[in-house]
Amino acid sequence: MSETTVSEANNGSNSQPSNISEVTIRLAGNSQDGIQSIGGFLARLAGRSERDVMTMMTIPSTISGGASIFQVRLGSGEVISPGDKADVLFAFYQHSYDNHVNNLTKGGVLVYDSDHVEPCEEWLTKYRHIGIAISSLTVEAIGGTARDKGKNIFALGLIAGMFSLDTAKLERLINERFGSKSKSILKTAMDAFQAGCRYQSNDISNLFRLARGGAERSNQVVMSGNEAIGYGLIAAGVRFGAGYPITPWSDIMELLRRELPKYGGSFIQCEDEIASVSMAIGASYGGHVAVTGSSGPGISLKTEAIGWAVMAEIPLVVIDVQRGGPSTGLPTDVEQSDLNIALYGGHGDSPRVVLAASDVEDCFYTAIEAVNIARKYSVPVFVLSDQAIATRIEAFNEPDLKTICKNVELDLSPVPSHKPYDLSSGDGPSQHRAPGTRIEDGRYPVVTGLEHDEWGHPSGDAANHIAMTKKRRNKLKTLADELPAPEVYGADSGDVLLVGWGSTKGPLLEAVEELGNNGDALSALHIKHINPLPNGLDTIFSRFNSVYVIEMNDGGVYGYGQLAGVLRARFADARIKGINKTAARRWKVSEIIERVKARLEEEAATA
Amino acid sequence: MSDTATMEQPTQDAGERQPVTKKEITADNPTWCPGCGDFSVLSIYYKLIQKRNIPHESVSTVAGIGCSSRFPYFVQAHGVHYIHGRALSFASGLSISRPDLHVFTFGGDGDAFSIGGNHFVHTARKNVKMTYLVMDNFVYGLTKKQTSPTSPLGFKSKTDNWGAFDQPINPMKLAISAGATFVARASHTNPKHLLEMMDAAMDHDGFSFIECLSECTEFFAGAFDSSNPRKGGEFKLMPEDHDPTDEAAAYALASEDFPGRFGIFYQIQRPTKNALEAGVIDAAQGKFEGKPDSEVLQATFNLMK
Ligand SMILES: Cc1ncc(C[n+]2csc(CCOP(=O)(O)OP(=O)(O)O)c2C)c(N)n1
Numbered sequence: 072m073s074e075t076t077v078s079e080a081n082n083g084s085n086s087q088p089s090n091i092s093e094v095t096i097r098l099a100g101n102s103q104d105g106i107q108s109i110g111g112f113l114a115r116l117a118g119r120s121e122r123d124v125m126t127m128m129t130i131p132s133t134i135s136g137g138a139s140i141f142q143v144r145l146g147s148g149e150v151i152s153p154g155d156k157a158d159v160l161f162a163f164y165q166h167s168y169d170n171h172v173n174n175l176t177k178g179g180v181l182v183y184d185s186d187h188v189e190p191c192e193e194w195l196t197k198y199r200h201i202g203i204a205i206s207s208l209t210v211e212a213i214g215g216t217a218r219d220k221g222k223n224i225f226a227l228g229l230i231a232g233m234f235s236l237d238t239a240k241l242e243r244l245i246n247e248r249f250g251s252k253s254k255s256i257l258k259t260a261m262d263a264f265q266a267g268c269r270y271q272s273n274d275i276s277n278l279f280r281l282a283r284g285g286a287e288r289s290n291q292v293v294m295s296g297n298e299a300i301g302y303g304l305i306a307a308g309v310r311f312g313a314g315y316p317i318t319p320w321s322d323i324m325e326l327l328r329r330e331l332p333k334y335g336g337s338f339i340q341c342e343d344e345i346a347s348v349s350m351a352i353g354a355s356y357g358g359h360v361a362v363t364g365s366s367g368p369g370i371s372l373k374t375e376a377i378g379w380a381v382m383a384e385i386p387l388v389v390i391d392v393q394r395g396g397p398s399t400g401l402p403t404d405v406e407q408s409d410l411n412i413a414l415y416g417g418h419g420d421s422p423r424v425v426l427a428a429s430d431v432e433d434c435f436y437t438a439i440e441a442v443n444i445a446r447k448y449s450v451p452v453f454v455l456s457d458q459a460i461a462t463r464i465e466a467f468n469e470p471d472l473k474t475i476c477k478n479v480e481l482d483l484s485p486v487p488s489h490k491p492y493d494l495s496s497g498d499g500p501s502q503h504r505a506p507g508t509r510i511e512d513g514r515y516p517v518v519t520g521l522e523h524d525e526w527g528h529p530s531g532d533a534a535n536h537i538a539m540t541k542k543r544r545n546k547l548k549t550l551a552d553e554l555p556a557p558e559v560y561g562a563d564s565g566d567v568l569l570v571g572w573g574s575t576k577g578p579l580l581e582a583v584e585e586l587g588n589n590g591d592a593l594s595a596l597h598i599k600h601i602n603p604l605p606n607g608l609d610t611i612f613s614r615f616n617s618v619y620v621i622e623m624n625d626g627g628v629y630g631y632g633q634l635a636g637v638l639r640a641r642f643a644d645a646r647i648k649g650i651n652k653t654a655a656r657r658w659k660v661s662e663i664i665e666r667v668k669a670r671l672e673e674e675a676a677t678a
Numbered sequence: 679m680s681d682t683a684t685m686e687q688p689t690q691d692a693g694e695r696q697p698v699t700k701k702e703i704t705a706d707n708p709t710w711c712p713g714c715g716d717f718s719v720l721s722i723y724y725k726l727i728q729k730r731n732i733p734h735e736s737v738s739t740v741a742g743i744g745c746s747s748r749f750p751y752f753v754q755a756h757g758v759h760y761i762h763g764r765a766l767s768f769a770s771g772l773s774i775s776r777p778d779l780h781v782f783t784f785g786g787d788g789d790a791f792s793i794g795g796n797h798f799v800h801t802a803r804k805n806v807k808m809t810y811l812v813m814d815n816f817v818y819g820l821t822k823k824q825t826s827p828t829s830p831l832g833f834k835s836k837t838d839n840w841g842a843f844d845q846p847i848n849p850m851k852l853a854i855s856a857g858a859t860f861v862a863r864a865s866h867t868n869p870k871h872l873l874e875m876m877d878a879a880m881d882h883d884g885f886s887f888i889e890c891l892s893e894c895t896e897f898f899a900g901a902f903d904s905s906n907p908r909k910g911g912e913f914k915l916m917p918e919d920h921d922p923t924d925e926a927a928a929y930a931l932a933s934e935d936f937p938g939r940f941g942i943f944y945q946i947q948r949p950t951k952n953a954l955e956a957g958v959i960d961a962a963q964g965k966f967e968g969k970p971d972s973e974v975l976q977a978t979f980n981l982m983k
Pocket residue numbers: 743744745746747762785786787788789790813815817818819820821826
């Protein structure tokens with residue numbers, strides 16, 4: 072085929088497709104090319120077959136016209152991290168080619184749009200190059216318009232051919248996606264896809280074959296972390312929310328705004344984050360746990376009101392999709408630097424619950440857990456997610472919605488008497504009675520941010536402040552007793568324990584596995600419940616010589632990051648040290664391995 | 679959120695119950711200074727609750743922070759003492775999610791127009807159903823005499839020893855231009871008129887806002903004498919022929935020099951935020967014919983396979 076230009080790199084003969092168990096594909100183009108939607112299709116396809124998928128997506132800070140990439144890792148086993156380097160790179164433009172070549176594995180395959188890209192001599196020998204006139208072939212297929220539109224779908228067809236993917240299923244997905252739009256849009260998409268599929272050449276068609284997954288897997292659903300949080304909240308019975316747009320939190324508010332009415336609920340777009348958190352608290356006071364959320368600066372604005380909810384003991388769920396900070400920071404990049412504000416944001420002693428989600432599936436279940444804890448303990452609960460999981464698409468086992476879904480009815484049945492801040496409840500939480508509840512003895516509650524007595528009336532009494540502070544604190548201790556015991560991955564004692572939280576889980580576990588394969592025995596511990604911490608961490612730590620906390624935040628003046636600081640304060644254990652990354656990029660598996668090895672060598676040298 | 683009981687048709691046994699008495703609705707002794715205007719507002723609120731026969735448990739009183747915002751402690755009913763400036767946002771969440779309640783929100787001039795100024799504008803334009811009464815004393819009372827956003831030019835406060843020189847906010851004009859659908863002005867010195875205004879505000883289906891002049895005897899004594907006939911002033915009502923739906927006329931009346939006019943400056947009907955959101959819910963739920971939530975969510979998940 073004349074449109075194809077091939078360079079041989081030293082990756083052997085290409086006449087037989089090589090059977091592979093997983094592949095990482097990176098698509099690099101511009102944000103208006105619909106690159107993300109190729110990723111979406113592949114993710115959905117994988118979710119429907121026995122393949123697992125994890126994708127990574129970066130959104131450019133400049134919203135239109137900027138460079139955009141999408142990386143998808145398809146595997147037939149369990150895929151737990153997005154993959155470090157790509158096996159295949161699709162480069163749509165010169166800048167895509169120039170900027171992403173070094174993300175290819177050695178001997179990787181580089182598919183480029185020969186209409187736009189001039190390959191570089193040096194790389195021609197390093198990587199297998201396949202030039203395809205993607206732009207002009209797409210124009211030809213969809214009927215001569217010079218629009219860039221169908222390029223992504225054409226490329227999807229190419230990929231389908233390249234990996235012998237199930238084209239019938241993909242066509243069904245294209246139908247679902249475009250079928251509701253006009254007939255001509257659907258036809259254009261189909262034409263582009265089929266042209267891509269039909270595009271045959273030995274060089275591209277028979278390179279790889281993805282091995283089929285082993286065991287029968289149950290049904291999978293495919294969604295992003297932000298979607299998983301939104302649907303988790305709905306499943307848990309949240310029927311009111313309020314927010315203000317900010318990246319990367321906005322998807323969640325858009326989803327809830329659109330979806331909640333189906334369940335009889337509302338999500339209100341407010342004038343700012345202070346109004347949002349306040350509206351949510353007002354609705355929670357009304358009797359149903361409500362949600363607010365934000366990212367970066369928006370979280371800072373909410374802190375005063377969150378302190379009120381702690382003081383007044385009103386349930387609330389706060390979603391924090393972390394991005395690079397401080398201030399406006401790095402709006403579209405990832406960081407784990409909001410742990411401190413989640414734990415301590417605001418004035419005064421204000422204990423609240425902090426949970427961190429580790430992957431897309433966990434976003435769903437963490438949201439549900441947060442709602443249940445808020446409800447039971449009448450306390451604000453933070454859910455920490457981050458930009459990396461927020462925008463990533465993953466397939467996971469379909470939840471059993473029938474058993475999970477909750478719709479808690481408002482209980483306004485009269486009560487004989489009611490103290491909103493009953494101290495006789497021991498270390499357990501006290502529950503509020505929503506307005507509309509008749510209190511038969513005629514003594515009605517005031518919920519308040521002033522220090523108060525058991526009825527909610529202001530009190531500056533010293534003994535009362537001591538008792539109420541203890542009440543707000545000790546209910547979290549009660550919660551800690553209920554938390555699942557932390558689980559160690561790998562040997563449960565040894566030299567080094569790596570500790571992580573949030574989205575570092577995937578790369579962390581993969582790093583431990585890889586190190587283990589190479590004979591270096593390391594274990595890992597992932598912490599999901601950060602406040603309160605689960606019981607038993609100290610005995611786990613005591614079984615290791617060193618504890619390294621891997622975080623995407625700064626090691627600060629004293630050399631340990633935000634979680635490490637919490638653990639050091641909690642356990643007064645100087646063996647707890649930080650391994651931190653401030654690049655505002657996710658941890659790669661290889662990076663963790665290098666940093667851990669370097670640290671071990673450094674310590675051996677100074678020992 | 680689907681509770682539809684309304685104030686007019688109390689559920690349960692409220693029908694047989696006696697109206698709540700003044701004694702029953704009275705809680706802690708107010709901590710205000712002797713002579714503070716807020717006392718009159720409180721006693722008119724008690725009167726309104728009795729007059730409207732609001733079931734005791736349905737009285738919902740929300741306030742921010744300030745002397746005036748201490749209100750909920752003095753009312754024996756479900757009450758909320760929220761944070762400075764944000765009471766309207768809290769009350770909006772309550773109002774939208776609990777259509778069975780009529781939410782009353784109270785605050786001071788600093789709470790409403792300074793720290794809470796933006797929430798005032800947006801609650802007004804969204805027409806969230808509630809009654810908002812601002813006890814305007816032209817000063818920061820609780821924090822002891824700093825300039826407030828309504829302090830008149832020349833007012834000597836602790837933060838403007840030489841006399842305030844920042845242009846004060848005119849609450850009537852602010853409310854009208856923000857899109858409030860019920861805008862009225864009253865004074866603590868005329869309780870009968872205040873009760874009329876509160877009654878009308880409660881009848882209004884939307885965001886009903888009352889600025890009630892309420893003297894701070896401690897830090898701005900005599901501020902409102904010129905509106906008080908007993909102090910030689912004049913309590914000037916709206917002109918007989920004023921059409922409250924005429925925005926320009928309302929705005930012109932609001933521009934009169936202090937002490938200005940009292941009564942309903944502006945009132946129109948516009949769909950409330952509550953009704954609009956309920957409409958979205960009805961439309962969305964109509965498609966699911968009463969299916970349980972788990973099935974509705976399952977239908978969405980089926981598209982994500
Ligand atoms: C965030 C915040 N800033 C400042 C304060 C201190 N503060 C309490 S009340 C108040 C002003 C009160 O004035 P106003 O709202 O007019 O009420 P008044 O006391 O006059 O009735 C201030 C500044 C606070 N409580 N919270």
